[in-house]
Amino acid sequence: MFLTYQSQGGVFTTASPRAIPSHSTTQGVAKSTPNSRPVRHMRRGHPLGVLRNSQYRRYWVAGFTTFTGFNMQMLIRGWVMYDLTHSPFMVTMVTAAMMMPMLFLSLIGGAMADRVDRKTVTIVSDVSLLISFLGLFAISVAGIMAPWHILSVSMINGVAFSLAVSSRQSLISGLVHREQLRTAVGLSATTYNSAQIIGPAIGGAMLPLLGPTWTLGTSAILVIPAVILYSSLEPIKHTSVNSAQGSIIENVKTGLSYTFKMSTLRFLMLGAMVMILTVGPFQSLMPVFAKDVLNVGAGGLGVLMLAAGVGALIGSISVVAIGDSVGHEKLELIFGLSAAAALASFALSPWYPLSIVMVGITGFSATSFMVVNMTVVQLSTPDYIRGRVVSVRFLVIGLMPLGALTMGFAAESFGAPTAVAIIAGIGAVGFTLVQIASRILQPAQTDTKS
Template sequence: MGNVRSNPFTSYGDDGHSCNDDADVASILDRGAMAGRKRPKTITIVSDVSLLLSFLGLFAISVAGIMAPWHILSVSIINGIAFSLAVSARQSLISGLVHREQLRTAVGLSSTTYNAAQIIGPAIGGAMLPLLGPTWTLGASAVLVIPALVLYSSLEPIKHTSVNQAQGSIIENVKAGLTYTFNASTLRFLMLSAMVMILTVGPFQSLMPVFAEDVLNVGAGGLGVLMLAAGVGALIGSISVVAIGDSIGHEKLELIFGLTAAAALASFALSPWYALSIIMVSITAFSATSFMVVNMTVLQVSAPDYIRGRVVSVRFLVIGLMPLGALTMGFAAESLGAPIAVAIIAGIGAVGFTLVQIASRILPIAKPNTSS
């Protein structure tokens, strides 16, 4: 297939956060427990400081002209650990900065800035490379972490969200998060909905190189346009959630966005025309991002302050299933061909979204004990 191939686990994120980190399941859960025990602001700052130091170290090595592959690998590992450390804390921090009725807007804005950075960042980096070279471009990227540190340091949570610090060991807090999540009907259905999205629609970008080269015959250049279309769609999806606000119930929104994402993905898979494929991949990313932002928002509102960090860590554990979805989609594509495989999996996703919504309406809603 040539050099247009990508890592099969390179997958599209959900609520504006990449799923392609180096954190494992235990790491995500442990950091989620830490988010419940420590101040999310502190965890976030420590994470960003580690990123800054790793980038500066790599920059210094590059200036010295002694760069080796293991240096890059080491920084990648540090970045993965830092991401897993901060991923739950960042989400908990958002809920501590706004009132509950503003949470959907806040999460949507957070996702919007991330998706905008996914588009703007590579464009700026691409423009800087021929002007400054890779070493000084790397240095510039390190410097850009500093404003984020200053901004995070200036944040102060509003009073109503002061969190009761979780007690006990990391293992006990992990267990508490899992138990609470799966005993609360609302959270359980939110997790199931997210799981359907992650396993069926979420991994579609892992097969994008196959569609670009083998189905649409547009090569690496065409693949770049498809990926850009997905990024723009995700950005618009984040903005749309902010615009919609709380005017529509989350169950209806999740069903609409979920079914739209599945239908658009099936249309993309079966499309023989490049222009139509660009439109469909953009709609898929738009709908999937909107779905996941709404899903994350409702989850944060539904979880009490004292356990929110651990519940969010379970949510990111669900997101960590995306490589399994990508692997399944890849095996199906090998057997049936990429278009048929993706269309069938998208159809399964549509059925899954519908069944979860039906179940959430006919089964009784149970709430666990919320005492810490």
């Protein structure tokens, strides 16, 4: 499923895994390197077979602990910000401050992923997260928390994620066989999605019992095992990786040129852009809905975030289970439209139980869309430039602050329910237009490396 697409008389079909150029094959490259090591063969076709690989298991658990702590942080930061300012716009600014650096640094991070050891970059990023989490905890203990503290730490976290996210994702290709890469990439999404369940659940439970300060402290502790696990990984060293020539700027230009030259990648980026600017930022306003719209307080906020996380986890696992039985364009249209419809229903729902169901469906559909999108991006890209292409994808994700701020501004102007419903409708139109354009404008040849 998640490969380049051909056009035969106007009909788009899925290319075989063998259509990927040989230079992008993990095993083929690794055999020629002195630092390569055998990776145990796994049964093909089994969705969870890759988890028998101890290297990948450690990678997955490390990501899970990091993102669990991070999701706890973002929940508490949004809650504290709303307590301090009573402004929906300032709540969305927490997400915006964290995502904004991706607009400026993700491309540099992608170039680093193709020049510098990916494992090292990932570890340095997690250490910086740990230090910033402890810093915010200390500020809260001192009783001097102010909005600028929350925004500053969120921006620091954004810098760390932006510089390391391509390395973290591209590291997967050194841990598994090429034939397992589709499953491994899909399952990697469950690290964040399962953390969306556990993180807000822990945070939502601790918030009314212990308060925000000790919840922040707990989230910092969770990053420590992640650093240890990442340090224990032994990824295969590919001859085509970490050997990019020229300056960082030249590497960035090469990545952008490659991405926009390939029609499949172009439309993947456009689809992701629609999701990020419309449906994607919906969780940034969850504190507003919990407090002022549904009147369910901190405990209710935790349940809403839990529902979104459960939906997201089921969505990412479902995409892995679907495999290559359905084309990615059809899946993206289905998931995109269902995410927009569910979000509009959530926004207009006056009943808390219905809101829980709708936010769960939104999480399911939005995450399924993004997992399909990211998997196609990775499998359509050879190893030597994967970090840079992935960074373009995260550059698109870096547009989320624009979507979050637009949603926050509209919520202050028209009220959160009306604003979110209108933006969800715009998203539905956008998903449809991108898929129509991809069928009309995509050239009648398979994208390959020139």
